[in-house]
Amino acid sequence: MTGGNALLVADLIGVAVFAASGASAGVAKRLDLFGVAFVGFAAALGGGILRDLVIGAAPPLAFADWRYAVTAVAVSVAVFWLHPTLHRVRRSVLALDAAGLGLFTVTGTLKALDAGVPEVGACLVGMLTAIGGGLTRDLLTGQIPAVLQREIYAVVALGGAVLVAVLHRFQLTGLLPLAASAALMTVVRLLALHRRWSAPVAVP
Numbered sequence: 001m002t003g004g005n006a007l008l009v010a011d012l013i014g015v016a017v018f019a020a021s022g023a024s025a026g027v028a029k030r031l032d033l034f035g036v037a038f039v040g041f042a043a044a045l046g047g048g049i050l051r052d053l054v055i056g057a058a059p060p061l062a063f064a065d066w067r068y069a070v071t072a073v074a075v076s077v078a079v080f081w082l083h084p085t086l087h088r089v090r091r092s093v094l095a096l097d098a099a100g101l102g103l104f105t106v107t108g109t110l111k112a113l114d115a116g117v118p119e120v121g122a123c124l125v126g127m128l129t130a131i132g133g134g135l136t137r138d139l140l141t142g143q144i145p146a147v148l149q150r151e152i153y154a155v156v157a158l159g160g161a162v163l164v165a166v167l168h169r170f171q172l173t174g175l176l177p178l179a180a181s182a183a184l185m186t187v188v189r190l191l192a193l194h195r196r197w198s199a200p201v202a203v204p
Contacts, residue, residue: 037076106126110126111125153189
């Protein structure tokens with residue numbers, strides 16, 4: 001598989017998992033079918049749209065490539081109809097969100113680097129790509145965004161983006177190292193949730 005195809009596959013998988021995450025959150029809030037699909041769509045594509053606007057890719061892939069929108073809507077609708085078979089919706093949302101965080105960090109950082117953004121800026125774009133979907137989902141469902149809470153979230157994305165930038169410098173951008181990077185971020189995020197790792201907060 002070529003680097004471009006690997007990037008597309010990772011991007012679409014990220015869209016799918018964030019759509020499932022957003023749709024699951026919509027189901028938990030008892031939204032109707034349109035509401036669930038809308039939250040899933042926004043969660044799946046919000047970060048990518050932000051990424052493309054920052055790097056000057058117009059129109060954003062979410063609108064230029066039908067596969068992105070169709071994937072997001074199809075997964076969201078599937079979650080709406082299949083949610084009775086999903087146990088512990090909240091845990092499903094958190095697991096899917098962690099997977100989406102890893103995948104979108106990888107694709108966002110690589111696309112920024114390929115667009116000529118310097119490495120530091122590309123890492124920030126990768127982080128914004130990763131947190132954009134979850135931020136949109138939480139705002140639409142009336143939750144305090146995870147990125148603003150004590151849970152380690154954006155820090156994982158930023159660290160993963162740095163790892164991707166290092167791999168890119170050494171031309172290690174095949175499917176295996178990218179998948180390993182995404183998996184590592186997913187595991188760290190889930191460990192942070194399980195062990196309640198948190199960033200420092202101000203003492204009142």
